[in-house]
Amino acid sequence: MAIEVRVPTILRTHTGGAKVVSAEGATLRELMEDVEDTHAGVRDRIVDGAALRRFVNVYVNDEDVRFTGGLDTPLSDGDVVVILPAVAGG
Amino acid sequence: MRFDSLLDSVGRTPLVGLPTLSPARDVRLWAKLEDRNPTGSVKDRAALAMVSRAETAGLLRPGCTLLEPTSGNTGIALAMVARLRGYRLVCVMPENTSPERRQLLAMWGAEIVPSPAAGGSNEAVRVAKELAGDHPDWVMLYQYGNAANADVHYETTGPEILADLPDVTHIVAGLGTTGTLMGVGRYFREHRPQVRIVAAEPRYGELVYGLRNLDEGFVPELYDASLVDARFSVGPRDAVRRTRELLETEGIFAGISTGAILHAALAQATRAVRAGEPADIAFVVCDGGWKYLSTGAYEGTLDDAEASLEGQLWA
Structure with a gap:
Protein backbone atom coordinates (compact mmCIF):
# COMPACT_ATOMS: atom_id res chain seq x y z
CA MET A 1 0.00 0.00 0.00
CA ALA A 2 1.59 3.24 -1.14
CA ILE A 3 0.49 6.74 -0.31
CA GLU A 4 1.98 9.81 -1.93
CA VAL A 5 2.97 12.56 0.52
CA ARG A 6 3.63 16.04 -0.91
CA VAL A 7 6.08 17.91 1.27
CA PRO A 8 6.17 21.75 1.46
CA THR A 9 9.41 23.57 0.62
CA ILE A 10 10.09 24.37 4.25
CA LEU A 11 10.17 20.67 5.28
CA ARG A 12 12.36 19.40 2.45
CA THR A 13 15.46 19.73 4.60
CA HIS A 14 14.15 16.53 6.22
CA THR A 15 13.51 14.69 2.94
CA GLY A 16 16.81 15.35 1.19
CA GLY A 17 15.07 17.93 -0.97
CA ALA A 18 12.38 15.54 -2.21
CA LYS A 19 9.01 17.17 -3.00
CA VAL A 20 7.17 13.88 -2.83
CA VAL A 21 7.80 10.87 -0.62
CA SER A 22 6.01 7.54 -0.58
CA ALA A 23 4.86 6.03 2.69
CA GLU A 24 2.38 3.59 4.21
CA GLY A 25 -0.25 3.56 6.92
CA ALA A 26 -3.92 2.77 7.52
CA THR A 27 -4.41 6.15 9.19
CA LEU A 28 -2.73 9.53 8.98
CA ARG A 29 -1.09 8.86 12.37
CA GLU A 30 0.47 5.63 11.08
CA LEU A 31 1.55 7.41 7.91
CA MET A 32 3.31 10.12 9.96
CA GLU A 33 5.17 7.41 11.91
CA ASP A 34 6.21 5.71 8.68
CA VAL A 35 7.45 9.00 7.21
CA GLU A 36 9.34 9.72 10.45
CA ASP A 37 11.15 6.36 10.19
CA THR A 38 12.66 7.29 6.85
CA HIS A 39 12.80 11.11 7.23
CA ALA A 40 13.55 11.88 10.86
CA GLY A 41 12.25 15.20 12.17
CA VAL A 42 9.29 15.63 9.81
CA ARG A 43 6.59 14.42 12.17
CA ASP A 44 7.34 16.87 14.96
CA ARG A 45 7.06 19.77 12.53
CA ILE A 46 3.52 18.69 11.65
CA VAL A 47 2.19 17.05 14.78
CA ASP A 48 2.29 18.41 18.33
CA GLY A 49 1.44 15.60 20.73
CA ALA A 50 -1.97 14.29 19.75
CA ALA A 51 -2.97 17.01 17.28
CA LEU A 52 -1.84 18.81 14.16
CA ARG A 53 0.11 22.01 14.72
CA ARG A 54 -2.00 25.15 14.44
CA PHE A 55 -0.39 26.60 11.31
CA VAL A 56 -0.10 23.36 9.35
CA ASN A 57 -2.87 22.06 7.10
CA VAL A 58 -2.96 18.44 5.92
CA TYR A 59 -5.24 17.31 3.11
CA VAL A 60 -6.10 13.77 1.99
CA ASN A 61 -7.30 13.84 -1.62
CA ASP A 62 -7.77 17.62 -1.25
CA GLU A 63 -9.97 17.38 1.88
CA ASP A 64 -8.76 18.98 5.14
CA VAL A 65 -8.21 16.18 7.65
CA ARG A 66 -9.37 18.36 10.55
CA PHE A 67 -12.90 17.62 9.29
CA THR A 68 -12.37 13.91 8.57
CA GLY A 69 -10.98 12.61 11.85
CA GLY A 70 -7.66 14.42 12.19
CA LEU A 71 -4.79 12.00 12.73
CA ASP A 72 -7.30 9.12 12.75
CA THR A 73 -8.32 9.90 9.15
CA PRO A 74 -8.31 6.57 7.31
CA LEU A 75 -6.05 6.15 4.29
CA SER A 76 -6.23 3.86 1.27
CA ASP A 77 -3.79 2.81 -1.40
CA GLY A 78 -3.34 5.59 -3.95
CA ASP A 79 -4.39 8.43 -1.65
CA VAL A 80 -2.53 11.71 -1.97
CA VAL A 81 -1.57 13.57 1.19
CA VAL A 82 -0.67 17.26 0.86
CA ILE A 83 1.00 19.18 3.69
CA LEU A 84 0.88 23.01 3.53
CA PRO A 85 1.46 25.99 5.80
CA ALA A 86 -1.71 27.99 6.56
CA VAL A 87 -1.98 31.12 4.39
CA ALA A 88 -4.27 34.11 4.27
CA GLY A 89 -6.56 35.27 1.46
CA GLY A 90 -8.71 38.31 0.81
CA MET B 1 -34.73 48.52 -8.41
CA ASN B 37 -22.08 44.28 -6.30
CA PRO B 38 -20.86 47.86 -7.07
CA THR B 39 -17.14 47.05 -7.46
CA GLY B 40 -17.86 43.57 -8.77
CA SER B 41 -17.14 41.37 -5.78
CA VAL B 42 -18.52 39.94 -2.55
CA LYS B 43 -16.10 42.20 -0.66
CA ASP B 44 -18.32 45.26 -1.09
CA ARG B 45 -20.44 43.86 1.73
CA ALA B 46 -17.50 43.58 4.13
CA ALA B 47 -15.87 46.87 3.13
CA LEU B 48 -19.05 48.88 3.65
CA ALA B 49 -19.82 47.09 6.93
CA MET B 50 -16.32 47.62 8.35
CA VAL B 51 -16.25 51.33 7.45
CA SER B 52 -19.78 51.94 8.72
CA ARG B 53 -19.08 50.22 12.03
CA ALA B 54 -15.82 52.17 12.50
CA GLU B 55 -17.73 55.39 11.82
CA THR B 56 -20.43 54.49 14.33
CA ALA B 57 -17.72 53.69 16.89
CA GLY B 58 -16.21 57.15 16.31
CA LEU B 59 -12.91 55.76 14.98
CA LEU B 60 -12.97 57.71 11.70
CA ARG B 61 -12.76 61.46 11.05
CA PRO B 62 -13.06 63.07 7.59
CA GLY B 63 -9.72 62.80 5.79
CA CYS B 64 -8.62 59.91 7.95
CA THR B 65 -6.22 57.34 6.41
CA LEU B 66 -7.34 53.72 6.19
CA LEU B 67 -4.78 50.92 5.88
CA GLU B 68 -5.54 47.38 4.73
CA PRO B 69 -3.59 44.26 3.69
CA THR B 70 -5.40 42.80 0.67
CA SER B 71 -4.86 40.59 -2.35
CA GLY B 72 -7.30 42.72 -4.30
CA ASN B 73 -11.07 42.61 -3.85
CA THR B 74 -11.26 43.98 -0.31
CA GLY B 75 -8.91 46.80 -1.28
CA ILE B 76 -10.94 47.67 -4.37
CA ALA B 77 -14.20 47.64 -2.38
CA LEU B 78 -12.66 49.75 0.40
CA ALA B 79 -11.24 52.18 -2.17
CA MET B 80 -14.73 52.80 -3.52
CA VAL B 81 -16.25 53.22 -0.04
CA ALA B 82 -13.34 55.41 1.10
CA ARG B 83 -13.71 57.67 -1.93
CA LEU B 84 -17.42 58.19 -1.32
CA ARG B 85 -17.03 58.66 2.42
CA GLY B 86 -13.98 60.94 2.24
CA TYR B 87 -11.06 58.84 3.48
CA ARG B 88 -7.60 58.13 2.12
CA LEU B 89 -6.76 54.44 1.60
CA VAL B 90 -3.38 52.71 1.66
CA CYS B 91 -3.43 49.06 0.55
CA VAL B 92 -0.63 46.59 1.14
CA MET B 93 -0.85 44.12 -1.73
CA PRO B 94 1.43 41.22 -2.73
CA GLU B 95 3.47 41.81 -5.91
CA ASN B 96 2.19 38.61 -7.52
CA THR B 97 -1.34 39.87 -8.10
CA SER B 98 -2.80 40.76 -11.50
CA PRO B 99 -2.17 44.28 -12.91
CA GLU B 100 -5.93 44.81 -13.30
CA ARG B 101 -6.23 44.84 -9.51
CA ARG B 102 -3.58 47.55 -9.19
CA GLN B 103 -5.22 49.59 -11.96
CA LEU B 104 -8.63 49.43 -10.30
CA LEU B 105 -7.21 50.40 -6.91
CA ALA B 106 -5.45 53.37 -8.48
CA MET B 107 -8.61 54.44 -10.32
CA TRP B 108 -10.58 54.62 -7.09
CA GLY B 109 -7.71 56.61 -5.58
CA ALA B 110 -6.02 54.07 -3.31
CA GLU B 111 -2.27 54.08 -2.75
CA ILE B 112 -0.52 50.73 -3.04
CA VAL B 113 2.39 49.51 -0.95
CA PRO B 114 3.72 46.31 -2.56
CA SER B 115 4.65 43.35 -0.35
CA PRO B 116 7.01 40.52 -1.41
CA ALA B 117 5.56 37.79 -3.65
CA ALA B 118 7.03 34.98 -1.56
CA GLY B 119 4.69 34.36 1.33
CA GLY B 120 1.63 35.79 -0.44
CA SER B 121 -1.01 37.45 1.71
CA ASN B 122 0.77 36.42 4.92
CA GLU B 123 3.51 38.89 3.95
CA ALA B 124 0.96 41.61 3.16
CA VAL B 125 -0.48 41.18 6.65
CA ARG B 126 2.99 41.38 8.19
CA VAL B 127 3.93 44.53 6.24
CA ALA B 128 0.58 46.19 7.06
CA LYS B 129 1.04 45.51 10.77
CA GLU B 130 4.50 47.12 10.59
CA LEU B 131 3.06 50.17 8.80
CA ALA B 132 0.28 50.43 11.38
CA GLY B 133 2.96 50.54 14.09
CA ASP B 134 4.79 53.35 12.24
CA HIS B 135 1.57 55.34 11.70
CA PRO B 136 -0.50 55.21 14.86
CA ASP B 137 -2.97 57.73 13.42
CA TRP B 138 -3.91 55.42 10.53
CA VAL B 139 -6.87 53.10 10.98
CA MET B 140 -6.39 49.47 9.95
CA LEU B 141 -9.84 47.91 9.64
CA TYR B 142 -8.10 44.51 9.38
CA GLN B 143 -10.52 42.25 7.52
CA TYR B 144 -9.04 39.07 9.04
CA GLY B 145 -10.04 39.98 12.57
CA ASN B 146 -12.84 42.54 12.12
CA ALA B 147 -16.13 41.08 13.38
CA ALA B 148 -18.08 43.34 10.98
CA ASN B 149 -16.64 41.28 8.09
CA ALA B 150 -18.42 38.13 9.34
CA ASP B 151 -21.44 39.90 10.85
CA VAL B 152 -22.49 41.42 7.51
CA HIS B 153 -22.79 37.92 6.05
CA TYR B 154 -24.75 36.81 9.11
CA GLU B 155 -27.08 39.77 8.62
Whole structure:
Protein backbone atom coordinates (compact mmCIF):
# COMPACT_ATOMS: atom_id res chain seq x y z
CA MET A 1 0.00 0.00 0.00
CA ALA A 2 1.59 3.24 -1.14
CA ILE A 3 0.49 6.74 -0.31
CA GLU A 4 1.98 9.81 -1.93
CA VAL A 5 2.97 12.56 0.52
CA ARG A 6 3.63 16.04 -0.91
CA VAL A 7 6.08 17.91 1.27
CA PRO A 8 6.17 21.75 1.46
CA THR A 9 9.41 23.57 0.62
CA ILE A 10 10.09 24.37 4.25
CA LEU A 11 10.17 20.67 5.28
CA ARG A 12 12.36 19.40 2.45
CA THR A 13 15.46 19.73 4.60
CA HIS A 14 14.15 16.53 6.22
CA THR A 15 13.51 14.69 2.94
CA GLY A 16 16.81 15.35 1.19
CA GLY A 17 15.07 17.93 -0.97
CA ALA A 18 12.38 15.54 -2.21
CA LYS A 19 9.01 17.17 -3.00
CA VAL A 20 7.17 13.88 -2.83
CA VAL A 21 7.80 10.87 -0.62
CA SER A 22 6.01 7.54 -0.58
CA ALA A 23 4.86 6.03 2.69
CA GLU A 24 2.38 3.59 4.21
CA GLY A 25 -0.25 3.56 6.92
CA ALA A 26 -3.92 2.77 7.52
CA THR A 27 -4.41 6.15 9.19
CA LEU A 28 -2.73 9.53 8.98
CA ARG A 29 -1.09 8.86 12.37
CA GLU A 30 0.47 5.63 11.08
CA LEU A 31 1.55 7.41 7.91
CA MET A 32 3.31 10.12 9.96
CA GLU A 33 5.17 7.41 11.91
CA ASP A 34 6.21 5.71 8.68
CA VAL A 35 7.45 9.00 7.21
CA GLU A 36 9.34 9.72 10.45
CA ASP A 37 11.15 6.36 10.19
CA THR A 38 12.66 7.29 6.85
CA HIS A 39 12.80 11.11 7.23
CA ALA A 40 13.55 11.88 10.86
CA GLY A 41 12.25 15.20 12.17
CA VAL A 42 9.29 15.63 9.81
CA ARG A 43 6.59 14.42 12.17
CA ASP A 44 7.34 16.87 14.96
CA ARG A 45 7.06 19.77 12.53
CA ILE A 46 3.52 18.69 11.65
CA VAL A 47 2.19 17.05 14.78
CA ASP A 48 2.29 18.41 18.33
CA GLY A 49 1.44 15.60 20.73
CA ALA A 50 -1.97 14.29 19.75
CA ALA A 51 -2.97 17.01 17.28
CA LEU A 52 -1.84 18.81 14.16
CA ARG A 53 0.11 22.01 14.72
CA ARG A 54 -2.00 25.15 14.44
CA PHE A 55 -0.39 26.60 11.31
CA VAL A 56 -0.10 23.36 9.35
CA ASN A 57 -2.87 22.06 7.10
CA VAL A 58 -2.96 18.44 5.92
CA TYR A 59 -5.24 17.31 3.11
CA VAL A 60 -6.10 13.77 1.99
CA ASN A 61 -7.30 13.84 -1.62
CA ASP A 62 -7.77 17.62 -1.25
CA GLU A 63 -9.97 17.38 1.88
CA ASP A 64 -8.76 18.98 5.14
CA VAL A 65 -8.21 16.18 7.65
CA ARG A 66 -9.37 18.36 10.55
CA PHE A 67 -12.90 17.62 9.29
CA THR A 68 -12.37 13.91 8.57
CA GLY A 69 -10.98 12.61 11.85
CA GLY A 70 -7.66 14.42 12.19
CA LEU A 71 -4.79 12.00 12.73
CA ASP A 72 -7.30 9.12 12.75
CA THR A 73 -8.32 9.90 9.15
CA PRO A 74 -8.31 6.57 7.31
CA LEU A 75 -6.05 6.15 4.29
CA SER A 76 -6.23 3.86 1.27
CA ASP A 77 -3.79 2.81 -1.40
CA GLY A 78 -3.34 5.59 -3.95
CA ASP A 79 -4.39 8.43 -1.65
CA VAL A 80 -2.53 11.71 -1.97
CA VAL A 81 -1.57 13.57 1.19
CA VAL A 82 -0.67 17.26 0.86
CA ILE A 83 1.00 19.18 3.69
CA LEU A 84 0.88 23.01 3.53
CA PRO A 85 1.46 25.99 5.80
CA ALA A 86 -1.71 27.99 6.56
CA VAL A 87 -1.98 31.12 4.39
CA ALA A 88 -4.27 34.11 4.27
CA GLY A 89 -6.56 35.27 1.46
CA GLY A 90 -8.71 38.31 0.81
CA MET B 1 -34.73 48.52 -8.41
CA ARG B 2 -34.02 52.04 -7.26
CA PHE B 3 -31.46 53.10 -4.63
CA ASP B 4 -30.55 56.48 -3.12
CA SER B 5 -26.84 55.94 -3.80
CA LEU B 6 -24.38 53.33 -5.01
CA LEU B 7 -23.60 52.25 -1.44
CA ASP B 8 -27.27 51.56 -0.83
CA SER B 9 -27.19 49.02 -3.66
CA VAL B 10 -24.67 46.68 -2.01
CA GLY B 11 -26.00 43.13 -1.53
CA ARG B 12 -29.37 41.57 -2.42
CA THR B 13 -27.67 39.71 -5.28
CA PRO B 14 -29.42 37.23 -7.57
CA LEU B 15 -29.36 33.49 -6.92
CA VAL B 16 -29.47 31.72 -10.26
CA GLY B 17 -29.98 28.05 -11.00
CA LEU B 18 -27.53 26.04 -13.09
CA PRO B 19 -29.83 23.81 -15.15
CA THR B 20 -27.02 22.30 -17.24
CA LEU B 21 -24.36 21.71 -14.57
CA SER B 22 -26.81 20.34 -12.00
CA PRO B 23 -26.37 16.55 -12.10
CA ALA B 24 -29.97 15.50 -11.46
CA ARG B 25 -33.54 16.80 -11.25
CA ASP B 26 -33.38 16.75 -7.46
CA VAL B 27 -29.69 17.58 -7.04
CA ARG B 28 -29.38 21.19 -8.06
CA LEU B 29 -26.73 23.89 -8.01
CA TRP B 30 -27.44 27.59 -7.41
CA ALA B 31 -25.00 30.45 -7.98
CA LYS B 32 -25.10 33.52 -5.69
CA LEU B 33 -23.89 36.25 -8.04
CA GLU B 34 -21.76 38.45 -5.80
CA ASP B 35 -20.09 39.95 -8.87
CA ARG B 36 -23.27 42.06 -9.15
CA ASN B 37 -22.08 44.28 -6.30
CA PRO B 38 -20.86 47.86 -7.07
CA THR B 39 -17.14 47.05 -7.46
CA GLY B 40 -17.86 43.57 -8.77
CA SER B 41 -17.14 41.37 -5.78
CA VAL B 42 -18.52 39.94 -2.55
CA LYS B 43 -16.10 42.20 -0.66
CA ASP B 44 -18.32 45.26 -1.09
CA ARG B 45 -20.44 43.86 1.73
CA ALA B 46 -17.50 43.58 4.13
CA ALA B 47 -15.87 46.87 3.13
CA LEU B 48 -19.05 48.88 3.65
CA ALA B 49 -19.82 47.09 6.93
CA MET B 50 -16.32 47.62 8.35
CA VAL B 51 -16.25 51.33 7.45
CA SER B 52 -19.78 51.94 8.72
CA ARG B 53 -19.08 50.22 12.03
CA ALA B 54 -15.82 52.17 12.50
CA GLU B 55 -17.73 55.39 11.82
CA THR B 56 -20.43 54.49 14.33
CA ALA B 57 -17.72 53.69 16.89
CA GLY B 58 -16.21 57.15 16.31
CA LEU B 59 -12.91 55.76 14.98
CA LEU B 60 -12.97 57.71 11.70
CA ARG B 61 -12.76 61.46 11.05
CA PRO B 62 -13.06 63.07 7.59
CA GLY B 63 -9.72 62.80 5.79
CA CYS B 64 -8.62 59.91 7.95
CA THR B 65 -6.22 57.34 6.41
CA LEU B 66 -7.34 53.72 6.19
CA LEU B 67 -4.78 50.92 5.88
CA GLU B 68 -5.54 47.38 4.73
CA PRO B 69 -3.59 44.26 3.69
CA THR B 70 -5.40 42.80 0.67
CA SER B 71 -4.86 40.59 -2.35
CA GLY B 72 -7.30 42.72 -4.30
CA ASN B 73 -11.07 42.61 -3.85
CA THR B 74 -11.26 43.98 -0.31
CA GLY B 75 -8.91 46.80 -1.28
CA ILE B 76 -10.94 47.67 -4.37
CA ALA B 77 -14.20 47.64 -2.38
CA LEU B 78 -12.66 49.75 0.40
CA ALA B 79 -11.24 52.18 -2.17
CA MET B 80 -14.73 52.80 -3.52
CA VAL B 81 -16.25 53.22 -0.04
CA ALA B 82 -13.34 55.41 1.10
CA ARG B 83 -13.71 57.67 -1.93
CA LEU B 84 -17.42 58.19 -1.32
CA ARG B 85 -17.03 58.66 2.42
CA GLY B 86 -13.98 60.94 2.24
CA TYR B 87 -11.06 58.84 3.48
CA ARG B 88 -7.60 58.13 2.12
CA LEU B 89 -6.76 54.44 1.60
CA VAL B 90 -3.38 52.71 1.66
CA CYS B 91 -3.43 49.06 0.55
CA VAL B 92 -0.63 46.59 1.14
CA MET B 93 -0.85 44.12 -1.73
CA PRO B 94 1.43 41.22 -2.73
CA GLU B 95 3.47 41.81 -5.91
CA ASN B 96 2.19 38.61 -7.52
CA THR B 97 -1.34 39.87 -8.10
CA SER B 98 -2.80 40.76 -11.50
CA PRO B 99 -2.17 44.28 -12.91
CA GLU B 100 -5.93 44.81 -13.30
CA ARG B 101 -6.23 44.84 -9.51
CA ARG B 102 -3.58 47.55 -9.19
CA GLN B 103 -5.22 49.59 -11.96
CA LEU B 104 -8.63 49.43 -10.30
CA LEU B 105 -7.21 50.40 -6.91
CA ALA B 106 -5.45 53.37 -8.48
CA MET B 107 -8.61 54.44 -10.32
CA TRP B 108 -10.58 54.62 -7.09
CA GLY B 109 -7.71 56.61 -5.58
CA ALA B 110 -6.02 54.07 -3.31
CA GLU B 111 -2.27 54.08 -2.75
CA ILE B 112 -0.52 50.73 -3.04
CA VAL B 113 2.39 49.51 -0.95
CA PRO B 114 3.72 46.31 -2.56
CA SER B 115 4.65 43.35 -0.35
CA PRO B 116 7.01 40.52 -1.41
CA ALA B 117 5.56 37.79 -3.65
CA ALA B 118 7.03 34.98 -1.56
CA GLY B 119 4.69 34.36 1.33
CA GLY B 120 1.63 35.79 -0.44
CA SER B 121 -1.01 37.45 1.71
CA ASN B 122 0.77 36.42 4.92
CA GLU B 123 3.51 38.89 3.95
CA ALA B 124 0.96 41.61 3.16
CA VAL B 125 -0.48 41.18 6.65
CA ARG B 126 2.99 41.38 8.19
CA VAL B 127 3.93 44.53 6.24
CA ALA B 128 0.58 46.19 7.06
CA LYS B 129 1.04 45.51 10.77
CA GLU B 130 4.50 47.12 10.59
CA LEU B 131 3.06 50.17 8.80
CA ALA B 132 0.28 50.43 11.38
CA GLY B 133 2.96 50.54 14.09
CA ASP B 134 4.79 53.35 12.24
CA HIS B 135 1.57 55.34 11.70
CA PRO B 136 -0.50 55.21 14.86
CA ASP B 137 -2.97 57.73 13.42
CA TRP B 138 -3.91 55.42 10.53
CA VAL B 139 -6.87 53.10 10.98
CA MET B 140 -6.39 49.47 9.95
CA LEU B 141 -9.84 47.91 9.64
CA TYR B 142 -8.10 44.51 9.38
CA GLN B 143 -10.52 42.25 7.52
CA TYR B 144 -9.04 39.07 9.04
CA GLY B 145 -10.04 39.98 12.57
CA ASN B 146 -12.84 42.54 12.12
CA ALA B 147 -16.13 41.08 13.38
CA ALA B 148 -18.08 43.34 10.98
CA ASN B 149 -16.64 41.28 8.09
CA ALA B 150 -18.42 38.13 9.34
CA ASP B 151 -21.44 39.90 10.85
CA VAL B 152 -22.49 41.42 7.51
CA HIS B 153 -22.79 37.92 6.05
CA TYR B 154 -24.75 36.81 9.11
CA GLU B 155 -27.08 39.77 8.62
CA THR B 156 -27.37 39.79 4.81
CA THR B 157 -25.85 36.97 2.74
CA GLY B 158 -27.17 34.15 4.95
CA PRO B 159 -30.76 35.45 5.17
CA GLU B 160 -30.77 36.22 1.42
CA ILE B 161 -29.85 32.62 0.56
CA LEU B 162 -32.43 31.18 2.93
CA ALA B 163 -35.18 33.47 1.61
CA ASP B 164 -34.44 32.54 -2.02
CA LEU B 165 -33.83 28.83 -1.37
CA PRO B 166 -35.73 27.65 1.72
CA ASP B 167 -34.78 24.01 1.06
CA VAL B 168 -31.05 24.70 0.77
CA THR B 169 -28.97 21.69 1.89
CA HIS B 170 -25.39 22.89 1.27
CA ILE B 171 -23.62 26.23 1.11
CA VAL B 172 -20.18 26.37 -0.48
CA ALA B 173 -17.98 29.47 -0.32
CA GLY B 174 -14.35 30.46 -0.51
CA LEU B 175 -12.05 30.65 2.45
CA GLY B 176 -9.74 33.67 2.52
CA THR B 177 -10.47 35.95 5.43
CA THR B 178 -13.14 33.37 6.37
CA GLY B 179 -15.65 36.25 6.76
CA THR B 180 -18.28 34.91 4.32
CA LEU B 181 -18.28 31.41 5.77
CA MET B 182 -18.15 32.53 9.39
CA GLY B 183 -21.16 34.82 8.97
CA VAL B 184 -23.21 32.53 6.74
CA GLY B 185 -22.17 29.51 8.80
CA ARG B 186 -23.27 31.09 12.07
CA TYR B 187 -26.58 32.17 10.54
CA PHE B 188 -27.37 28.67 9.31
CA ARG B 189 -26.15 26.96 12.51
CA GLU B 190 -28.78 29.06 14.32
CA HIS B 191 -31.60 28.87 11.77
CA ARG B 192 -31.07 25.65 9.77
CA PRO B 193 -28.40 23.59 11.57
CA GLN B 194 -28.79 20.67 9.16
CA VAL B 195 -27.37 22.73 6.25
CA ARG B 196 -23.85 21.62 5.40
CA ILE B 197 -21.30 24.45 5.33
CA VAL B 198 -18.44 23.73 2.93
CA ALA B 199 -15.23 25.71 2.43
CA ALA B 200 -13.07 25.80 -0.69
CA GLU B 201 -9.62 27.32 -0.42
CA PRO B 202 -7.21 27.96 -3.28
CA ARG B 203 -3.99 25.93 -3.41
CA TYR B 204 -1.28 28.12 -4.91
CA GLY B 205 2.17 27.40 -6.27
CA GLU B 206 5.09 26.85 -3.92
CA LEU B 207 6.32 30.44 -4.00
CA VAL B 208 3.21 31.61 -2.15
CA TYR B 209 3.78 29.28 0.77
CA GLY B 210 7.19 30.80 1.26
CA LEU B 211 10.23 29.53 3.07
CA ARG B 212 9.49 30.76 6.54
CA ASN B 213 9.01 28.60 9.58
CA LEU B 214 5.77 26.65 9.81
CA ASP B 215 5.09 28.36 13.14
CA GLU B 216 4.75 31.63 11.22
CA GLY B 217 1.69 30.49 9.28
CA PHE B 218 -1.51 32.47 9.42
CA VAL B 219 -5.03 31.62 10.51
CA PRO B 220 -7.45 34.58 10.47
CA GLU B 221 -8.62 35.60 13.93
CA LEU B 222 -12.22 35.34 12.65
CA TYR B 223 -11.91 31.63 11.88
CA ASP B 224 -13.99 29.22 13.97
CA ALA B 225 -13.72 25.67 12.60
CA SER B 226 -16.93 24.61 14.36
CA LEU B 227 -18.93 26.66 11.83
CA VAL B 228 -17.61 24.59 8.91
CA ASP B 229 -18.37 20.94 8.06
CA ALA B 230 -15.81 20.26 5.35
CA ARG B 231 -12.90 22.09 3.81
CA PHE B 232 -11.32 21.45 0.42
CA SER B 233 -8.06 22.63 -1.10
CA VAL B 234 -8.41 23.25 -4.84
CA GLY B 235 -5.44 23.67 -7.15
CA PRO B 236 -5.27 25.97 -10.20
CA ARG B 237 -5.98 23.24 -12.75
CA ASP B 238 -9.32 22.24 -11.23
CA ALA B 239 -10.18 25.90 -10.54
CA VAL B 240 -9.55 26.96 -14.15
CA ARG B 241 -11.32 23.89 -15.56
CA ARG B 242 -14.45 24.68 -13.54
CA THR B 243 -14.27 28.43 -14.28
CA ARG B 244 -14.32 27.60 -17.99
CA GLU B 245 -17.05 24.98 -17.55
CA LEU B 246 -19.25 27.55 -15.75
CA LEU B 247 -18.89 29.94 -18.68
CA GLU B 248 -19.34 27.31 -21.39
CA THR B 249 -22.38 25.58 -19.88
CA GLU B 250 -24.18 28.32 -17.96
CA GLY B 251 -22.80 31.53 -19.46
CA ILE B 252 -21.43 32.81 -16.15
CA PHE B 253 -18.09 34.64 -16.51
CA ALA B 254 -16.52 34.27 -13.05
CA GLY B 255 -13.12 34.75 -11.45
CA ILE B 256 -10.81 31.82 -10.82
CA SER B 257 -11.61 31.43 -7.12
CA THR B 258 -15.23 30.79 -8.11
CA GLY B 259 -13.99 27.86 -10.19
CA ALA B 260 -12.40 26.44 -7.04
CA ILE B 261 -15.68 26.88 -5.16
CA LEU B 262 -17.68 25.28 -7.96
CA HIS B 263 -15.28 22.33 -7.91
CA ALA B 264 -16.08 21.72 -4.23
CA ALA B 265 -19.81 22.27 -4.88
CA LEU B 266 -19.82 19.68 -7.67
CA ALA B 267 -18.09 17.18 -5.34
CA GLN B 268 -20.97 17.66 -2.87
CA ALA B 269 -23.45 17.19 -5.72
CA THR B 270 -21.77 13.94 -6.78
CA ARG B 271 -21.95 12.64 -3.20
CA ALA B 272 -25.66 13.47 -3.01
CA VAL B 273 -26.36 11.67 -6.29
CA ARG B 274 -24.46 8.59 -5.09
CA ALA B 275 -26.31 8.62 -1.78
CA GLY B 276 -29.63 9.01 -3.58
CA GLU B 277 -30.39 12.14 -1.59
CA PRO B 278 -31.94 15.34 -2.94
CA ALA B 279 -29.76 18.43 -2.61
CA ASP B 280 -29.99 22.16 -3.25
CA ILE B 281 -26.44 23.44 -3.22
CA ALA B 282 -25.85 27.20 -3.14
CA PHE B 283 -22.37 28.47 -3.88
CA VAL B 284 -20.81 31.93 -3.95
CA VAL B 285 -19.61 33.53 -7.18
CA CYS B 286 -17.06 35.85 -5.52
CA ASP B 287 -16.37 38.02 -8.54
CA GLY B 288 -16.34 38.17 -12.33
CA GLY B 289 -13.41 37.17 -14.49
CA TRP B 290 -12.50 40.68 -15.69
CA LYS B 291 -9.68 41.29 -13.22
CA TYR B 292 -7.96 38.03 -14.17
CA LEU B 293 -7.92 38.21 -17.97
CA SER B 294 -4.19 38.95 -17.97
CA THR B 295 -3.38 35.89 -15.84
CA GLY B 296 -3.76 33.53 -18.80
CA ALA B 297 -6.55 31.54 -17.12
CA TYR B 298 -9.01 32.14 -19.93
CA GLU B 299 -6.97 31.17 -22.96
CA GLY B 300 -5.01 28.23 -24.30
CA THR B 301 -4.97 24.72 -22.89
CA LEU B 302 -5.37 23.82 -19.22
CA ASP B 303 -1.62 23.10 -19.17
CA ASP B 304 -0.92 26.63 -20.45
CA ALA B 305 -3.23 28.17 -17.86
CA GLU B 306 -1.76 26.12 -15.03
CA ALA B 307 1.75 27.17 -16.05
CA SER B 308 0.74 30.86 -16.26
CA LEU B 309 -0.82 30.80 -12.80
CA GLU B 310 2.22 29.26 -11.12
CA GLY B 311 3.44 31.70 -8.49
CA GLN B 312 0.48 34.08 -8.93
CA LEU B 313 -2.09 34.84 -6.24
CA TRP B 314 -4.99 33.85 -8.49
CA ALA B 315 -7.76 33.97 -5.92
